[in-house]
Every structure is written in structure tokens, then in C-alpha cells.
Amino acid sequence: MKVLVVGSGGREHAICWKISENKDVEKIYCAPGNGGIALLEKGENVNITGSDNLLNFALENRIDLTIVGSEELLVDGIVDKFKKAGLKIFGPDKKAALLEGSKAFAKDFMKKYGIKTAAYEVFKDVMKAKEYIRKCEFPLVVKASGLAAGKGVIICENLDSALKAVDEIMIDKVFNDAGHEIVVEEFLDGVEASILSVTDSRFIMPFISAKDHKKIGEKETGLNTGGMGTIAPNPYVTDEVYKTFVDDIMKPTLEGIKAENMDFAGFIFFGLMITKKGVYLLEYNMRLGDPETQVILPLLESDFIDILNSGLNKELDKIEVKWSSKSTCCVVLASGGYPKEYEKGYEIKGISDVKDLVFIAGAKEKDGKLYTSGGRVLNVVGIGNDLEEARKKAYSSVEKIDFKDKYFRKDIGVLYR
Ligand code: AMP
Ligand code: GLY
Secondary structure: OOEEEEOOOHHHHHHHHHHHOOOOOOEEEEEEOOOHHHHHEEEHHHHHOOHHHHHHHHOOOOOEEEOOHHHHHHHHOOHHHHOOOOOOOOEEOOHHHHHOOOOHHHHHHHHHHHOOOOOOEEEEOOHHHHHHHHHOOEEEEEEEOOOOOOOOOEEOHHHHHHHHHHHHHHOOOOOHHHHOOOEEEEOOOEEEEEEEEEEEEOOOOOOEEEEOOOOEEOOOOOEEOOOEEEEEOOOOOOHHHHHHHHHHHHHHHHHHHOOOOOEEEEEEEEEEEEEEEEEEEEEOOOOOOOOOHHHHHHHOEEEEEEEHHHHOOOHHHHHOOOOOOEEEEEEEEEEOOOOEEEEEOOOEEEEOHOOOOEEEEEEEEEEEEEEEEEOOEEEEEEEOOOOOHHHHHHHHHHHOEEOOOOOOOOOOOOOOO
16 A cells, blocks of 8 residues: 655654555655654655645555645645545645634634633734723633634733734734634633544544644743644543543534535644633634644554554444553754744764654755754653653753754643643
8 A cells, every 4th residue: 555645844754654554655755754764664755736636646646545734725725626537635624724724714613612722803804803802801802713723822911912903914914824814712721632533424522632732932931833742641530520521522523514514534633722611612623733642643542544444444433443542742842033033954863772762853965964954853752661761761862952042842741820
């Protein structure tokens, strides 16, 4: 079997690493891939972008299964194109991808199907948005409705900053077309959890929970990033929280998917906020998370390809999935300066001294050596009998790896609340 994975991050490296365990998988193409995927025995990077070129590649190379890592192509309708051409692809069609591609659509869906989410209003008009904001309490959250690479959310402490956020998003278009519409919503104070899952539109199978660390600085300070580290399972997802998630969020989401005639096999990532007032759904992502995937897949004892195939065959309710009882901790090594400007092209040393898993995110291979090529460079994953052991392992490996301007957070997995 030949698999095509679309993407270039640590998430895609983790996906390629996990599916290479399957004996039927003879070849994994990754477009465009990265330096880590190139080093996998079955892996090969292919420099192809855009859904039409990817479709041609898949047809010419008789690809048996395509897995799309990131959201842009999904929202653009790559799944519809592949399905029309008779190819197997795992992911939401254009309609279901709107649950991530439009926050306004997702919030209306949550409201319609009784899913607990922050109170909100949607605006396409600047004056109406400002009129509403003047009556609100603070802090308040202003969001660009469209895709903005995780950066389109502005938490506003007062009226001035909220009015400025509206101008930036809707008039200055700092997030381009993502800001043609905004969601203004209630601020929720709590701890976040990521629950990733797979669905065949008849059944949702949740994965083990995870926790992201989104800010660049320790104790969740400074600028937002794509994620500076993750742990799994998430210690805040108690049995009670999990049950609330299943009953009040996951089940009504499935009802909504059925009622809206969404028919796909793909991932759903539930972004949760656990507060004193209960568990809220912040957002849906219709793909795996990065760096959540890097801590979840190492705990999956079942075959990943089998799960995806069961989804495509609409048989997810018939399979048993096994998880390890261990814990994982992923520390992201970034280029100093990220998420703003940073230098790249520095040689990475010491990875071969590390026994733990290292997933490559932004690094290129040249003549057998790895060089930094992005903001988030490496994902070092420790596996332990508990969170503390997983943390210790990850951080001891982090010390062995070096490149110029290496930056990482020292508090991944520290429980502050
Ligand atoms: P989203 O893309 O909607 O998940 O937002 C990105 C991040 O912004 C979330 O992971 C939270 O850290 C934060 N955020 C979003 N909505 C809210 C909210 N209503 N209250 C507090 N923080 C939020
Ligand atoms: N780690 C959050 C995301 O993948 O969107």
C-alpha cells in the first residue's frame, strides 16, 4: 500500500512514523515533507503543492490512501476533488471543513445543536460590532472568523483594545480575508484541553486527551505560537470532565453532523476550556493537532492505518482501540526570536545521542546533516510511567541537542492550577 501524507511539520513526521509500523505500507510519500520524514526507511519527500498537483501525483503513482495534515487544503476542498476522482482520502469535505474554516459557522452549529460554548455574536459590519462591544463586559474575545493560522484570536482587556481589535481585523485586514466577518465572544477563564478524535459521520471515536502550551513564555505569557509543547493524557481531563465532554459536546456534535448530512471520514479536534462553570467547546479543528499528535500517537498501541480504514469503511463502531497507560511530554525546540523574526540555516547537533523520540518540524537535511529551517524546529518526546517521568526524559534529551539560538519553554507539563 502507498500512502500520501500532505504537510511538512512535526505532526506529519509523527503520522509518517506511526503509519510506517504497518507491514502493508510499503511507501510513504510526504508533500512537501521535512528532513525527518526523508530519513524514515519508507519515507520520501515530494515537492508538490496545491490540490490539483497533489491529485495528479496521487493518480499517477496509484496512491492508496491520502492523509491531509493541515487545514488550508481541507477548507479549499481537496477531499471533494480526490473523492470525485475515485481516490481514498481521510479528511472532511468542503462543507464539514467549514467547522474549522468559519468560526461563525462553527458557533452557529454549536448553538443549533445545544453544545455548550462561550456566548457570542457574529458581525460583518464594523459599526454594529462596535455598538455591541460598547455594551459588553471585559475581558472580551474578538476573533477573525476565517483561517488565520491560529493567530486570529485577540483577547481584549478593555473597551479600547476591543475597538482596536475590530479595526485591525475588519479594516486593516491583518488576517486578510479571514477578517471579513468576526465573532465577538465571552472570555472563559479555565484550563484548556485538546481531545482529538476520528469520525465516520456515524460514530466518533475519541483519542486520549492532550494539553497544549500555546504561549511563547513560561507560565503562559507572551505571544501566541503554534504550540510550544504538549502532554498526554491531560491531567485536568478527569473522569467527570470526560463524561461531560462525551455527553454534552461529542454526542450532540455527532447529531449535528448527521442532521446536516455531512458525510466524511476524518479527524475532529475538540478544543475545550474547563472552567468552574463547566466544560465549554472553544473550537473545532477538522484535522489532527500540532504538537498534540506528537504526544498522542506514541501512546496508540493499535494500528493507525486500521483505524483510518475503519473510518473510510464506516466501521469505526466495530473496532477496539488500545492505548498505553504511560504518559508523554513533548518539548518544542524553536529558533530564538520565534514567533517573530528568527535566523535559520544552523546545524543541529546531538540528535543521534537521544534515545527518546525526536520529530522534526522545521529542519532540512543536507548531506546527512540537519539544519534549522523554521520557527519550530524539533519536537522532543519523552515517554514515562507518569507525567513527571515523561517530563524528565524529554528535558534530559533536550539538553543533548544543540543548535544556535535554541529556545524552549522549561515548564511544559508543569501544572500551575
Ligand atoms: P480558537 O482558535 O478559537 O481556539 O482560539 C485560540 C486560543 O485563544 C484558544 O486556544 C484559547 O487559548 C484562546 N481563546 C479562544 N476563545 C477564548 C475564550 N472565549 N475565552 C478565553 N480564551 C479563548
Ligand atoms: N495545537 C493546536 C492546533 O493544532 O491547532
